Amino acid sequence: MTQSKAPFSTAEYERRLCKTRAAMADAGLDALFVTDPSNQAWLTGYDGWSFYVHQGVIVTMEGEPIWWGRYMDMMGGRRTCWMDHANILGYGDHFVQSTVVHPMQDLAEQLKTRGFTAARIGVEMENYYYSAKAHAVLTEELPEATLVDATALVNWQRLVKSDVEVDFIRKAARITEKVMLTAIDRAAPGVRKNDVVADIMKAGIEGIGDDWGDYPAIVPLTPSGLDATAAHLTWDGTPMRAGEATFFELSGCYRRYHAPISRTVFLGTPSDDMLRAEEAQLEGIAAGLEAARAGNRTSDIANAFMDVLAKHGIERSGRMGYPIGLSYPPDWGERTASIRTEDETVLQPGMVFHFMPALWMDSWGLETTETILIRENGAAEPLCDLERKLIVKG
Amino acid sequence: MTQSKAPFSTAEYERRLCKTRAAMADAGLDALFVTDPSNQAWLTGYDGWSFYVHQGVIVTMEGEPIWWGRYMDMMGGRRTCWMDHANILGYGDHFVQSTVVHPMQDLAEQLKTRGFTAARIGVEMENYYYSAKAHAVLTEELPEATLVDATALVNWQRLVKSDVEVDFIRKAARITEKVMLTAIDRAAPGVRKNDVVADIMKAGIEGIGDDWGDYPAIVPLTPSGLDATAAHLTWDGTPMRAGEATFFELSGCYRRYHAPISRTVFLGTPSDDMLRAEEAQLEGIAAGLEAARAGNRTSDIANAFMDVLAKHGIERSGRMGYPIGLSYPPDWGERTASIRTEDETVLQPGMVFHFMPALWMDSWGLETTETILIRENGAAEPLCDLERKLIVKG
Numbered sequence: 001m002t003q004s005k006a007p008f009s010t011a012e013y014e015r016r017l018c019k020t021r022a023a024m025a026d027a028g029l030d031a032l033f034v035t036d037p038s039n040q041a042w043l044t045g046y047d048g049w050s051f052y053v054h055q056g057v058i059v060t061m062e063g064e065p066i067w068w069g070r071y072m073d074m075m076g077g078r079r080t081c082w083m084d085h086a087n088i089l090g091y092g093d094h095f096v097q098s099t100v101v102h103p104m105q106d107l108a109e110q111l112k113t114r115g116f117t118a119a120r121i122g123v124e125m126e127n128y129y130y131s132a133k134a135h136a137v138l139t140e141e142l143p144e145a146t147l148v149d150a151t152a153l154v155n156w157q158r159l160v161k162s163d164v165e166v167d168f169i170r171k172a173a174r175i176t177e178k179v180m181l182t183a184i185d186r187a188a189p190g191v192r193k194n195d196v197v198a199d200i201m202k203a204g205i206e207g208i209g210d211d212w213g214d215y216p217a218i219v220p221l222t223p224s225g226l227d228a229t230a231a232h233l234t235w236d237g238t239p240m241r242a243g244e245a246t247f248f249e250l251s252g253c254y255r256r257y258h259a260p261i262s263r264t265v266f267l268g269t270p271s272d273d274m275l276r277a278e279e280a281q282l283e284g285i286a287a288g289l290e291a292a293r294a295g296n297r298t299s300d301i302a303n304a305f306m307d308v309l310a311k312h313g314i315e316r317s318g319r320m321g322y323p324i325g326l327s328y329p330p331d332w333g334e335r336t337a338s339i340r341t342e343d344e345t346v347l348q349p350g351m352v353f354h355f356m357p358a359l360w361m362d363s364w365g366l367e368t369t370e371t372i373l374i375r376e377n378g379a380a381e382p383l384c385d386l387e388r389k390l391i392v393k394g
Numbered sequence: 395m396t397q398s399k400a401p402f403s404t405a406e407y408e409r410r411l412c413k414t415r416a417a418m419a420d421a422g423l424d425a426l427f428v429t430d431p432s433n434q435a436w437l438t439g440y441d442g443w444s445f446y447v448h449q450g451v452i453v454t455m456e457g458e459p460i461w462w463g464r465y466m467d468m469m470g471g472r473r474t475c476w477m478d479h480a481n482i483l484g485y486g487d488h489f490v491q492s493t494v495v496h497p498m499q500d501l502a503e504q505l506k507t508r509g510f511t512a513a514r515i516g517v518e519m520e521n522y523y524y525s526a527k528a529h530a531v532l533t534e535e536l537p538e539a540t541l542v543d544a545t546a547l548v549n550w551q552r553l554v555k556s557d558v559e560v561d562f563i564r565k566a567a568r569i570t571e572k573v574m575l576t577a578i579d580r581a582a583p584g585v586r587k588n589d590v591v592a593d594i595m596k597a598g599i600e601g602i603g604d605d606w607g608d609y610p611a612i613v614p615l616t617p618s619g620l621d622a623t624a625a626h627l628t629w630d631g632t633p634m635r636a637g638e639a640t641f642f643e644l645s646g647c648y649r650r651y652h653a654p655i656s657r658t659v660f661l662g663t664p665s666d667d668m669l670r671a672e673e674a675q676l677e678g679i680a681a682g683l684e685a686a687r688a689g690n691r692t693s694d695i696a697n698a699f700m701d702v703l704a705k706h707g708i709e710r711s712g713r714m715g716y717p718i719g720l721s722y723p724p725d726w727g728e729r730t731a732s733i734r735t736e737d738e739t740v741l742q743p744g745m746v747f748h749f750m751p752a753l754w755m756d757s758w759g760l761e762t763t764e765t766i767l768i769r770e771n772g773a774a775e776p777l778c779d780l781e782r783k784l785i786v787k788g
Contacts, residue, residue, distance in 0.1 A: 005630070049612055050626035052522075052725035072712065072754065076624035093712035094736070097729050126527035128446075133519035133545065135526035151527065194606040198599035205592035205629075212588040212631025218443055219609045230470035232444035235599075236399070237606030318466065318487035329723045331446035335491050342488070360466065 006045025006082040007255045012164060013082050016043055019157040020059055024150075030119035031111065032059040032150055033138075035130040037328035039154040040067070041256060044083060048076040051129055051328060053096055054103040058110070063087075068107060070096060104134050108141030117142070122150025128330065155336045159323055160350040165257065166373065169325060169352055171211045173259035173371060173383040175252025179204045180263055180384070183222070183248040184391055187265045193222055193235040193246075204252055214253040217332040218260075221249040228264075228365035231358070242268040245390075247358070247367035251332060258324050258332045260354045261384045262367035265391045277359055277366050278390040280312035285368065285388065288320075288339075288355055292372055292380035298343040298353075305357050306341065314359070321356040324371060349376045352383070366390065400439025400476040401649045406558060407476050410437055413551040414453055418544075424513035425505065426453040426544055427532075429524040431722035433548040434461070435650060438477060442470040445523055445722060447490055448497040454508070457481075462501060464490060498528050502535030511536070516544025522724065549730045553717055554744040559651065560767065563719060563746055565605045567653035567765060567777040569646025573598045574657055574778070577616070577644065578785055581659045583636040587616055587629040598646055608647040611726040612654075615643040622658075622759035625752070636662045639784075641752070641761035645726060652718050652726045654748045655778045656761035659785045671753055671760050672784040674706035679762065679782065682714075682733075682749055686766055686774035692737040692747075699751050700735065708753070715750040718765060743770045746777070760784065 006013070020043065024032055034057040040046045043057050043065050055069030064083040074090030081088055091106035111121065123138070124130050126149075139147055161169065182203040186196045200220050207213035223233045224246040240246060244267060251260035266274070284305040291304035302320050309316055321339030324332055332354075337345035339353060351374040358367040368388060372380035382388075400407070414437065418426055428451040434440045437451050438461050449463030458477040463470075468484030475482055485500040505515065517532070518524050520543075533541055555563065576597040580590045594614050601607035617627045618640040634640060638661060645654035660668070678699040685698035696714050703710055715733030718726055726748075731739035733747060745768040752761040762782060766774035776782075 047628070048624065048626040049615065049628055049724070052612075052727075072625045075754070076627050079621060079624055079627060096713060097716075097727075097732060123526070125530065126525050128522045128525070130526050131520050131522070132517070132524050132526050132529035133543070135529070136519065149527070192606065194599050194601060198596040198607070201599055202592040202596040205588050205595055207588060207631065210631065212586065212629075213592070215613045215628065218446075221443065227473060230442065230473055231466045232442040233470050233473060234441070234443055234609065235606075237601070237604065319490060322491075330443070333446075333491075338491060360469070 004045060004082050005080050008045070008164060010082055012162060013043065013045065015162070016157065017059070017065060020154055021061060023153050023157060024059065024061070024122065027122060027148065027150060027153065028120055029122040029148060029150065030061065031116050032122040032153065033107070034059060034154055035124050036127050036154065037129060038326050042154065042158055042326050044081045046077055047080045047256065048073060050076060054134060060114070068110060102133070102137040104137035105141055108138060111142065116145065118144040120146045120148055122148050122153060124151050125149040126151040152336050155334050158325060158334055159336055160348050161325060161352055165325060166350065166352070168254050168257035169259050170383060171254040172252045172257045174208050174211065175204055175213050175254060176250060176259045176261050176384050177386055178208060179250045179252055180248060180261060180386055183250060184263065184265055187240060187246060187267065187393060189242045189267050190239045192237050192239050193224065194237050197222060197235045200250060211254055214255055216251045216253040216258060217327040217329045218251070222246060223365070226363065229360055229363065231360060240267060245270065245274065245364045245366065247365050249367055256326050256328065258327055259371040259383050260324060260332060261371055261386065262358065262369040263386065263391055264366050264368060265393060267393050270390060270392060274364060274366065274390070276312065277314060280309055280314050281357065281359060281366060281368055282388060284308035284357055285355070285370065288357065289372065289382065290379045292347060292355070292374060293378060294347050294349050294374055294376060296347050298337050298339045298345045298347065299341050301339050301355065302341045316359060321353045324352055324354045347374045349374055398439060398476050399474050402439070402558060404476055406556060407437065407439065409556070410551065411453070411459060414548055415455055417547050417551060418453065418455065418516065421516060421542065421544060421547065422514055423516040423542060423544065424455065425510050426516040426547065427501070428453060428548055429518050430521050430548065431523060432720050436548065436552055436720050438475040440471055441474045441650065442467060444470060448528060452504070462504060496527065496531040498531035499535055502532060505536065510539065512538040514540045514542055516542050516547060518545050519543040520545040546730050549728050552719060552728055553730055554742050555719055555746055559719060560744065562648050562651035563653050564777060565648040566646045566651045568602050568605065569598055569607050569648060570644060570653045570655050570778050571780055572602060573644045573646055574642060574655060574780055577642045578657065578659055581634060581640060581661065581787060583661055584633045586631050586633050587618065588631050591616060591629045594644060605648055608649055610645045610647040610652060611721040611723045612645070616640060617759070620757065623754055623757065625754060634661060639664065639668065639758050639760065641759050643761055650720050650722065652721055653765040653777050654718060654726060655765055655780065656752065656763040657780065657785055658760050658762060659787060661787050664784060664786060668758060668760065668784070670706065671708060674703055674708050675751065675753060675760060675762055676782060678702035678751055679749070679764065682751065683766065683776065684773045686741060686749065686768060687772060688741050688743050688768055688770060690741050692731050692733045692739045692741065693735050695733050695749065696735045710753060715747050718746055718748045741768045743768055
């Protein structure tokens with residue numbers, strides 16, 4: 001163990017490793033190769049914008065995890081991981097974006113050297129950072145091994161947060177409040193959207209006091225009017241206009257932990273149908289929070305919301321939320337459970353979700369969402385202290 | 395064709411389609427499935443932060459390209475793509491992050507419906523957004539088709555920029571100058587790094603005049619002191635200190651086009667070995683720019699730089715640059731040619747590279763880099779007008 005910038009204690013990392021090994025044992029794995037940057041950071045503390053090249057963490061059934069990446073990033077590994085430097089490996093730069101050789105050839109050698117030539121090795125088949133090519137090369141280089149799909153094996157271990165993780169998310173939530181208030185304050189007819197986003201970004205990265213702001217895994221989503229019927233458009237330089245709704249989906253970020261939230265701002269007087277939708281949405285969220293309690297299921301949250309919507313005669317389908325916490329681009333969701341009618345995940349204290357029952361209509365969108373913590377007792381706790389309503393600016 | 399927010403003319407998109415089809419013909423492809431968000435945007439104009447779910451562009455040998463993605467993002471496709479709405483397809487939300495069904499099942503149906511059941515279909519095997527799982531499912535769902543690795547087929551078509559693309563990169567370069575001057579101005583002992591980054595972000599997204607700023611594909615890289623020996627660490631809340639070097643690797647972004655650059659700021663009096671390294675680096679960059687001319691090769695740039703370094707007795711290996719332009723996270727490089735001694739790409743007018751001969755030493759890093767345009771005649775043009783030297787603040 002050496003001194004590093006890793007944000008948690010060695011005991012916390014060992015707890016995580018222990019949970020991961022139990023899941024590996026259940027899956028009959030001898031080793032696991034973790035490519036998701038969030039999983040890497042969760043297990044080792046590794047933190048750098050280097051995930052655009054192949055890198056990952058090797059977990060076996062004993063010893064420290066091994067961080068493996070580009071030689072140039074090994075220095076970043078030494079600075080940020082909690083493990084001994086002997087467990088931070090670098091491959092040569094000639095492997096980077098080459099059409100002749102592939103980094104997975106180096107990884108295969110590392111696995112063979114450690115006795116995993118004919119092992120059962122888990123890989124994250126469904127991950128941004130484990131390409132089809134990477135899998136093909138690793139398969140070819142380890143002909144005697146069995147590569148097993150271990151997608152989300154580590155992600156599932158992250159679902160229930162430790163107390164120190166919840167502390168980090170609460171700090172992120174304070175930053176979220178600040179950025180949302182900045183957005184609401186700045187929104188006005190004639191103000192260019194990019195200027196609003198510039199202030200949001202500045203507010204978020206400044207952070208609050210000693211709690212400096214990190215970059216969120218998703219940029220501010222801030223579409224207005226017709227653009228707000230689409231869920232994921234980013235900003236441009238168009239001035240905001242009276243008579244339009246703008247939704248702000250934003251998150252503060254504290255040391256890679258998130259607490260996303262959405263509010264919708266209407267400049268002028270909203271239409272009656274938007275106000276009716278707001279009423280239904282707020283009532284539905286309240287019902288969802290009541291249903292979001294330990295022992296219930298994710299589907300109970302979705303059904304509670306949908307029942308209210310149906311009562312109000314509004315149709316909606318699709319997912320209404322996902323677990324959040326530690327994350328890297330391009331997604332702040334954890335990609336395990338979903339808040340949707342067909343998901344049967346049992347809620348436990350310490351789970352944190354972005355409860356996201358947005359309404360996207362033909363000509364406008366209404367996003368009012370909360371980051372919620374499942375508690376020992378009672379309804380879920382919304383972690384951001386922000387008035388829950390359609391914000392109308394006259 | 396319908397009105398959209400796509401930033402280029404239909405003629406420009408048709409030119410791109412035409413180049414892509416020629417490359418497809420050379421590769422003997424009947425169809426191409428493009429997952430790289432940069433390639434999607436380059437072909438169709440699609441622009442949204444939705445690449446964290448499966449989406450892509452189908453290019454066949456006739457007709458418009460087809461954008462395919464999550465149903466929720468189809469609205470974003472209609473708002474941003476240049477094609478007819480009939481060529482913008484959405485799959486149901488139940489496919490999203492499901493462990494039971496996979497979006498590639500829907501894609502396979504779309505391909506079959508269009509007569510590609512037994513076709514030769516190109517896929518981008520080495521891309522963040524084409525997972526090992528996606529490939530496995532698509533292969534299974536199209537048993538009679540031949541899936542061919544077409545990694546970077548579109549990227550290579552992007553290597554030589556059109557005049558309108560160079561205009562966009564020049565606009566990005568103006569924003570880059572602004573953010574770098576902001577960084578240099580703010581850097582001082584006692585100033586927290588995150589506060590510097592907050593101002594960098596704000597300056598970049600405000601943009602310059604009507605040229606509003608977009609989000610760069612990589613966040614500001616701004617490490618100091620020992621952290622600067624690692625290439626890709628992001629910021630934290632530590633105050634800057636006298637006696638330390640900080641490198642700033644930053645890019646403005648104009649409608650997804652980039653012009654990255656690096657400068658190193660030293661607070662205090664730099665050591666003699668850093669000054670010697672600076673002298674070698676600057677002389678090497680000048681030699682590299684001279685070698686970066688149409689008809690020469692990428693390796694000529696690398697060798698010109700390395701020869702100067704060798705003369706100064708400095709050892710360095712690895713890549714020294716890559717083409718840049720349109721990009722999405724996690725990388726602003728185009729992932730085709732590299733500026734390195736073993737790369738033999740012939741330089742042509744209109745190519746734009748981030749020439750990146752950084753020096754990472756044992757106890758400090760020195761990054762001085764340029765975005766350069768290969769011209770019809772003469773040495774390459776550095777697109778940012780910023781003094782090229784180690785910035786010393788006393």
